[in-house]
């Protein structure tokens with residue numbers, strides 16, 4: 457329930473109205489004059505303020521003005537004396553939400569509060585909708601821009617890469633020149649792969665689906681990374697489920713998903729550790745799914761980082777592009793599949809892929 461700030465110089469009113477409000481579930485804070493009321497407002501930021509108009513020192517009109525200046529969205533209900541119509545009108549012109557007259561009746565108070573609550577709810581809804589739309593717009597804009605940039609960069613890269621490779625392979629090259637050409641060729645290759653990731657993310661590259669055995673694909677990926685894993689002192693434990701039917705997927709892209717996940721795990725285990733890979737065929741689910749869990753005993757991910765790991769270009773690494781998991785999720789989405797991540801700082805991380813693609817041979 458909402459917090460209410462009640463400002464009135466008369467103690468009996470603070471008591472009776474306070475009691476009524478508390479019995480209706482409000483958290484009530486009270487102030488005996490305008491000055492103190494403003495201080496409490498700044499400290500506690502209550503969404504609703506109930507203030508008397510006629511008070512010694514700073515009166516209710518000034519309280520209203522100041523609060524509306526600091527926080528226009530706050531609902532301020534003023535309490536006027538009987539027959540103070542001018543003050544009531546003045547306060548409404550200053551954007552008070554409502555006024556009630558003294559003696560404060562329960563009925564009038566509850567109607568005013570209900571209206572204030574409704575307006576607050578509408579404002580919250582509008583704010584949430586606005587934020588949602590703004591984010592969606594931004595996502596679309598980023599998608600379109602990166603798409604265009606990627607296309608623009610790809611052409612010159614192809615040219616640079618082609619000449620660098622020709623230079624590197626030229627027989628008459630001096631050793632240092634060959635080295636430089638090699639570096640250029642490697643860096644270009646890195647940029648090309650980044651560009652491909654971006655285009656893949658924006659859905660530009662079509663899938664080439666063929667039948668595939670998931671266990672076999674993962675074994676091949678592990679073999680490919682075997683040298684790096686051993687070098688880093690990382691042991692691998694696998695548990696492959698039997699009887700998983702063949703699935704129709706893009707082999708290269710799905711392979712890339714597992715490579716991205718395992719390389720992340722390797723980065724998290726700088727001082728060695730264990731990489732666990734487990735596949736499971738979940739037949740009870742509709743549709744039937746294949747669950748792949750890849751876990752590491754690395755440093756783990758703190759909560760505020762975990763929220764962002766799928767964001768495009770989010771990376772905590774100096775040399776990371778921050779597209780690994782974004783691309784993985786995109787590839788999986790296009791295979792009607794999902795990816796999730798759980799982590800505990802100091803213990804490790806588990807990435808779970810749930811494949812529910814088309815099965816080539818009907819299970």
Ligand SMILES: Nc1ncnc2c1ncn2[C@@H]1O[C@H](COP(=O)(O)OP(=O)(O)OP(=O)(O)O)[C@@H](O)[C@H]1O
Nearest residue numbers: 720721724765771772773776777778779780781805
């Ligand atoms: N297994 C993991 N353990 C700890 N942190 C992880 C793990 N996997 C991902 N992260 C965190 O998530 C971030 C985003 O991962 P992602 O793969 O998208 O990008 P990256 O690895 O930083 O760069 P890239 O993969 O593009 O080279 C990483 O920078 C890292 O902070």
Ligand SMILES: [Mg+2]
Nearest residue numbers: 716720780781
């Ligand atoms: Mg990565």
